[in-house]
Amino acid sequence: GGIITQTPKFLIGQEGQKLTLKCQQNFNHDTMYWYRQDSGKGLRLIYYSITENDLQKGDLSEGYDASREKKSSFSLTVTSAQKNEMAVFLCASRRDWGTSAETLYFGSGTRLTVL
């Protein structure tokens, strides 16, 4: 088994601020993902990475940057926080990037509030 740890659990920022969310996994999985969860909109893919130092944009990448410096970690940066923004950011990982059947494992999430 393994675990995905996301820090911080709660993040409060100011409008225009740059904010960084961190994710660590000990599954030794190749592929890692950042999803944004909004009520009624489901899980939307922001960035994913199929190996160390690889970055691929998802459907919602505008306004975000990501970094995968180690296989076990994947960071997401909100480049300029939007006022009144509230969302949960979920990190996930999966084994074997070329296999469609593999299960996605999720972290417990970071809840972002922008004042």
Added chain:
Amino acid sequence: GDSVTQTEGLVTLTEGLPVMLNCTYQTIYSNPFLFWYVQHLNESPRLLLKSFTDNKRTEHQGFHATLHKSSSSFHLQKSSAQLSDSALYYCALSGGMGYKLTFGTGTSLLVDP
């Protein structure tokens, strides 16, 4: 690109009644994988079941789903709802190279006593 449609945002039913949550999809890939993930309150999403075989029923923890490629559907069913089934259910699709998983907007299931 790929898309997944879950038409019901909220399904409310009484304990003991059957459950059916709808999921349809669009993809250019002929052999997609379809998944159902469940997220209970204050928890992370976790896999409930998955399939890529056409017309074969897949079961797990009392739930079942059958992938029908002819209608691009993968509906989730259970014969008798329990209070503990109250959760958010996501249908998801993976095709092509397999690294990208596309989720639907989710269906909240609320089971009343």
